[in-house]
Amino acid sequence: MTDSQQIAERLLAALGGADNIVDVENCMTRLRIGVRDLRPINAQSIRETDKVLAYIPGLNCQIVLGPGLVDKVANDLNAALARAAKTLTASHSPSGNSAEELASAGAAIRQRNSERNNTPVKNALRRISNIFVPLIPALIGCGLIAGINGTLTNLAAGGGVPWLAAITPLFAVMSSGFFALLSVFVGMNAAKEFGGTPILGGVVGAIIVAPAVANVTVFGQVLAPGQGGVLGALGAAILAAYVERWARRWAPEVLALIVVPTVTILVSGLATLFFLMPIAGRLSVFIGEGATWLLSNAGIGAGFILGGAFLPLVMTGLHQTLTPIHATLIEQNGYTILLPVLAMGGAGQIGAAIAVYFRLRRNTGIRKIIKSALPAGFLGVGEPLIYGVTLPLGRPFLMACVGGAFGGAVIGLSDQLGYTIGSVAIGASDLSLFPLLAGNHGQGIAALGYACGLLVAYVVGFVATWFFGFTRDSLASLNSEPSAETDLVEEDVTELATAGSTR
Structure with a gap:
């Protein structure tokens, strides 16, 4: 049994067992667990669990584990809950209604918990987190390589270590590739979060960074590749998700494979070029200039x-x-x-x-x-x-x-x-x-x-x-x-x- 599995099993017991857990989610550092009842929870056991950094009690409790480990424990805890559910179902007689009643009660609990968390602010935070948190490892890794490359470039330019000039282009490619396609990755995650197909979100995100954008003139203004950046990709992918869902409702099933993606890319792509890129471009410039002005003045x-x-x-x-x-x-x-x-x-x-x-x-x-x-x-x-x-x-x-x-x-x-x-x-x-x-x-x-x-x-x-x-x-x-x-x-x-x- 791995460390994360041992942690998950101990947390499962300390939280009152599978019957007491409504749902399990996680962000970059914390487990967010909805529970049915606070009485069976052993808070001391949770806090004494190896690798647990903090426990915040409540019907929607939080357990801080730190980056990386929290993902593994969340997966293992969900797997343990699934195994417990199968065991519970198998232990009841097929002719009885106990398992069905328990499932119904669990669904009702999940519904109440969902309603309690269904506020505009919490939903917005959850969606932003789901879109950007998966990108953070790449941001850190590529950012660190970029920092190393900057140091090596300075050493090469100073003349003290001239052979580094042959290495720095390699580091530059590794660090810049992700950032050059950041809009694509944001588009994929945003489309998935809003119920669309990730690859279609990536397609409309790619429109923003496509070199051919330089040949497009909108309302007398020539667009530039990357204009609107992350914000433009975010808006474009969200729009694409809604267009895709709308197209699936009326497209004939036999033609859906052709009609839905084509309509999604056409509608959201045109909207991206004519509206989202210019608007998001101005907003991005405003944010950049505003932050710089604020800290400079x-x-x-x-x-x-x-x-x-x-x-x-x-x-x-x-x-x-x-x-x-x-x-x-x-x-x-x-x-x-x-x-x-x-x-x-x-x-x-x-x-x-x-x-x-x-x-x-x-x-x-x-x-x-x-x-x-x-x-x-x-x-x-x-x-x-x-x-x-x-x-x-x-x-x-x-x-x-x-x-x-x-x-x-x-x-x-x-x-x-x-x-x-x-x-x-x-x-x-x-x-x-x-x-x-x-x-x-x-x-x-x-x-x-x-x-x-x-x-x-x-x-x-x-x-x-x-x-x-x-x-x-x-x-x-x-x-x-x-x-x-x-x-x-x-x-x-x-x-x-x-x-x-x-x-």
């Missing part, structure tokens, strides 16, 4: 606000809405200048968590959580510290935001002085962002500016939490636990912290 203030607001965005999941903006900036400039600013939120939280660790010297429960969550935090996975430490304690979460705000102000100041700091890919932050850094004065200057921002965020988050993170009463309450009680569970920590922070 109001760098300190903009960085302060963005860095301080990022943790609440992560907590609510709204940070997913920024993914298309990051992708647009990368497509336009080769890097996004927003991600290094936003990454300061996680750095402020690390400083706050370290301060909590030293302030609560006698609280072995919280200190244990911090020690296990800090390595993931330094690598850019912030949920364990959010849900396991700073947010339950109240004030430290606000102080973490303050640390992120000051770190963001440093990054904004660098941009305002003309030394932009950007990331060639999305999906990484904190220390893991260093290999992906770029800027208008080279990777070295960008790395130096980013390191200064991290240092300020760490220090301010630590100092703010040390002096303002606790009231006198809450500090006394949280430190009242004897150090011998090493088995203190997080529920007790959270309850005590909440009581102390509200005094």
